[in-house]
Amino acid sequence: MGETPIISIIVPVWGDDNLAVDLVNRLQTDANGSNNTTERSGRSRPEHIEWIVVAVTPTAPLYEMDRCGAIRLIACQEPSRGRQMNLGAQTAHGKLLCFHHADSKLEPEHLLALKRVAADDSIIGGAFHRRFYPPRMMWREPIVRWLNRTGGPLFGDQSIFVRKSVFSDLGGFAEIPLMEDVEFSRRLRRQGRIALLDPPLWSPPARKGTWKIFFRNTGLVALFSLGVTPHRLHRWYYRGRQ
Numbered sequence: 001m002g003e004t005p006i007i008s009i010i011v012p013v014w015g016d017d018n019l020a021v022d023l024v025n026r027l028q029t030d031a032n033g034s035n036n037t038t039e040r041s042g043r044s045r046p047e048h049i050e051w052i053v054v055a056v057t058p059t060a061p062l063y064e065m066d067r068c069g070a071i072r073l074i075a076c077q078e079p080s081r082g083r084q085m086n087l088g089a090q091t092a093h094g095k096l097l098c099f100h101h102a103d104s105k106l107e108p109e110h111l112l113a114l115k116r117v118a119a120d121d122s123i124i125g126g127a128f129h130r131r132f133y134p135p136r137m138m139w140r141e142p143i144v145r146w147l148n149r150t151g152g153p154l155f156g157d158q159s160i161f162v163r164k165s166v167f168s169d170l171g172g173f174a175e176i177p178l179m180e181d182v183e184f185s186r187r188l189r190r191q192g193r194i195a196l197l198d199p200p201l202w203s204p205p206a207r208k209g210t211w212k213i214f215f216r217n218t219g220l221v222a223l224f225s226l227g228v229t230p231h232r233l234h235r236w237y238y239r240g241r242q
Helices: 017-032 035-041 060-068 081-091 108-118 140-149 164-170 180-191 210-225 230-238
Strands: 007-014 049-056 072-076 096-099 125-131 161-163 194-202
Touching: 007 017, 007 081, 007 108, 017 049, 017 060, 049 060, 049 081, 060 072, 072 081, 081 096, 081 180, 096 108, 096 164, 108 125, 108 194, 125 140, 125 180, 140 194, 161 164, 164 180, 180 210, 210 230
Parallel strands: 007 049, 007 096, 049 072, 125 194
Antiparallel strands: 096 161, 125 161
16 A cells, blocks of 8 residues: 555444445545645645555455455454544554544545644544534534534444554553543543544434433433443334334
8 A cells, every 4th residue: 555654544344345346436536636836726746645454244345346456455344433543543653543424424635634633643533523404403512512622422424533642551441332532532532632623523314313312321321320330222223213
């Protein structure tokens, strides 16, 4: 994949391999088409990025991307986002690890922001701000920005990033069925200075209504903070969804 990467982007997938394929193809094509104007256009050169996809029962397109050297593919026997991200981190060569959900909209401008963080040794990790969908829910954005700035939890769909050395010191993600991102962000905040980056990340619209999802997720985080185990929260979260 060219010279030693600065950033390793680790993408855990389970049944959404096509999203990972589209993500990597789009960003690598975008970067390759702008190599001569990298600094002017605000895009990271592809040799600064390595892609690691950790998939449960990978499909043929992922194996082909691995064969061509576009990604490093790791197969995981069973779904566990925390375990998948830890497996990806074990093989990463970048000084900065970014854990990205395949259905969130990563753009070249986000890669440039990560590259700037990697060059600032005073920052140990952080996440991107969030952009909410649909537009009528945009009023939530300043509230969530304020919560993030004042010590609130960081979520996986914010693409949490961390220096590899710090990730190792923290022992990686807890291999729990739910809230691995919230639990990790608590420990990360205690370790040193974090950064919250723009531009914000778009995530896909909720299938069952934004308000319902908002209150459900808020309630789950509150219960986790009160000591309810991730295993019990996982049962409640997936009840009736199989």
